[in-house]
Amino acid sequence: MKRLFLVLTATVLLAGLSFGQTRLVDQRISLKNGKSFTLNLAEGFEIIPAMEGLKRVRFFAKSPDDRIFVTDMYNLADGKRGTVYILDGWDAERGKFGKLIPYMTNLRNPNSCQFYRDAEGQDWFYLAETHQLTRRKFTAGETKPTDTKPQVLATFPDYGLSYKYGGWHLTRTISFSPGGKLYVSVGSSCNACVEKEKIRASIIEMNPDGTGQRELARGLRNAVGLRAIGNFVFATNQGSDHLGLQKPDETFYALKQGTDYGWPYCHSSNGKIFADPKCKRPGQCSNVPAPYAYFPSRSSALGFDYFDDADAVDTIKNAFLVSLHGSTDKKMGHGYKVVIMRKGEKLQDFITGFLQKGTVFGRPCDIMKLDANSFLLTDDHSGIVYLVRRRR
Numbered sequence: 001m002k003r004l005f006l007v008l009t010a011t012v013l014l015a016g017l018s019f020g021q022t023r024l025v026d027q028r029i030s031l032k033n034g035k036s037f038t039l040n041l042a043e044g045f046e047i048i049p050a051m052e053g054l055k056r057v058r059f060f061a062k063s064p065d066d067r068i069f070v071t072d073m074y075n076l077a078d079g080k081r082g083t084v085y086i087l088d089g090w091d092a093e094r095g096k097f098g099k100l101i102p103y104m105t106n107l108r109n110p111n112s113c114q115f116y117r118d119a120e121g122q123d124w125f126y127l128a129e130t131h132q133l134t135r136r137k138f139t140a141g142e143t144k145p146t147d148t149k150p151q152v153l154a155t156f157p158d159y160g161l162s163y164k165y166g167g168w169h170l171t172r173t174i175s176f177s178p179g180g181k182l183y184v185s186v187g188s189s190c191n192a193c194v195e196k197e198k199i200r201a202s203i204i205e206m207n208p209d210g211t212g213q214r215e216l217a218r219g220l221r222n223a224v225g226l227r228a229i230g231n232f233v234f235a236t237n238q239g240s241d242h243l244g245l246q247k248p249d250e251t252f253y254a255l256k257q258g259t260d261y262g263w264p265y266c267h268s269s270n271g272k273i274f275a276d277p278k279c280k281r282p283g284q285c286s287n288v289p290a291p292y293a294y295f296p297s298r299s300s301a302l303g304f305d306y307f308d309d310a311d312a313v314d315t316i317k318n319a320f321l322v323s324l325h326g327s328t329d330k331k332m333g334h335g336y337k338v339v340i341m342r343k344g345e346k347l348q349d350f351i352t353g354f355l356q357k358g359t360v361f362g363r364p365c366d367i368m369k370l371d372a373n374s375f376l377l378t379d380d381h382s383g384i385v386y387l388v389r390r391r392r
Contacts, residue, residue: 022315022340022348029361031384037361039353042315042340046391047351048095050376051087054383059112059173059303060368060376064123065140068368069103070378070385071110078158078170082107084127086143087385095387101143111171111224116180116208124208126182128172131158133184133210153210156186157197169222177228182206185235187222192240192264192279201263203235203255217253219261219288225302225322225366234292236301236322239267243276245332249294250301252322252341262288270294293320293343298327299335303366305375312372313390316340321350321375323364330358338364338377351388354379 024040032052041047056073063069067086074081083105089098104110109130115138116124123138125145133154136147156172169187176182188201195201202218203226216233225236233255239248240263248267265276266285271294275284295301304322312318319342326335336355340348354362363381370376374389 022350024349024352031382037353037356039351039361040349041388042350044313044315044391045373045388046095047377048387048389049384050095050387051097051100051385052383053100054085054385056380057085057365057378057383057385058110058171058380059366060378061113061115062368063115063125063140064117064138068097068376069113069115071113072383073109073111073171073380078109078130080106080108082110082129084110084113095389097385103143104145109170112173112175112226114174114176114182116176116182118208126153126174128174128184130170130172131156133172133174135208135210151210153206154184154204154213156199157189171222171224173224173226175226175228175233176208177233178230180208181228182208183216183226183228183233185220185223185226187224188263192242192276194264194279203233216257217255217259217261219259219263219266220253221263225304227304227306229306234304234306234320236304237261237291238300239297240264240276241298243267245297245329247297248274249291249297250299250324251291252293252295252301252304252320253289254292256289259289260287268294293341293347295322295324295339295341295347296334298329298332300325300327301335302364303368303378304341305367305369307369307372309372316350316373318342321367323367323377325363325365325380326355326360330355330360336360336363338367351377354381 023043027041030036058071061069072083084103086101087097112128114126124135125138126135134150136150139146173185185203203216205216206213220237222238223235237251247269264279265281266288273285273288302323302325307316324335338351362379365378365380368376377386
């Protein structure tokens with residue numbers, strides 16, 4: 001953890017240095033359903049459809065027995081058709097999974113799951129659905145939960161899940177820190193409003209058993225991407241939709257305990273904080289911190305991971321890779337890519353081509369690092385899990 005803290009700090013201090021422009025090359029993608037298209041990928045890497053045939057596949061988790069679990073919300077409805085899958089039968093040579101095992105079914109918008117081993121050596125499986133956070137005992141090798149009596153650690157408000165209210169924030173994302181704290185993000189119920197429940201538009205912290213719940217940060221309209229890395233908790237955040245097509249930014253934060261990041265009163269534009277012209281409060285935005293990094297408006301920044309390994313190639317070394325899911329309005333064209341992000345530097349493209357001439361070929365969602373130069377990527381539009389790795 002200490003090494004990672006020093007690396008992250010060094011990344012900040014060296015932010016003014018340039019790592020050079022990344023060159024993208026065309027790569028043809030051919031799917032089992034007969035569709036084919038071309039993506040543009042950083043030179044020296046390859047991208048492979050590792051598993052196809054899912055629906056609205058979302059966020060990854062690695063189990064204590066080294067299997068990959070992934071959530072699938074099925075579609076945009078506020079329903080109970082979600083699934084947690086196990087990606088099994090890994091073929092490293094081909095870069096593909098051979099089997100898709102439904103671990104849990106009939107779930108309410110399962111966006112995120114995680115694993116944790118307690119002080120007694122018991123492994124636990126945590127699942128975040130729209131209305132609740134649960135955990136159950138996990139047994140190595142199981143393909144269905146053997147613990148049929150999950151513990152409910154927290155419940156969440158679940159109304160306002162409609163574009164009618166200016167929000168569709170039914171996702172709950174969870175992440176564990178190396179020290180064993182559990183973090184949960186809960187999006188707003190609206191586009192811009194004063195919430196009735198304090199937990200809305202916030203990230204909370206708790207112990208693994210659900211005790212000691214407290215607010216870590218608030219004023220985050222919809223922090224879907226959440227990952228604790230070393231001594232930091234990082235989050236992507238989606239900006240409001242009522243301020244035009246070019247602002248506010250989508251933002252990225254290294255969260256600080258007890259900080260209010262401004263929503264719905266304050267926003268970011270090109271990394272600078274400004275006050276909402278209609279939604280005002282005493283003191284305005286004087287104490288609202290600028291983001292660690294920012295992305296184009298409506299690009300919908302979601303999952304990310306950090307590549308700090310000594311043998312990582314220069315393209316991604318000491319950088320975050322961030323999924324920009326893409327604007328709902330395809331005409332804007334913002335997002336639909338994976339970008340390289342280093343604090344204080346201009347964003348660079350790592351994968352593009354998920355939107356071409358008004359046709360959507362995919363919407364990147366989560367990124368999970370496998371090793372220094374490879375990662376898994378979910379596409380919740382086409383239901384694909386991709387493997388991206390350094391070309392052999």
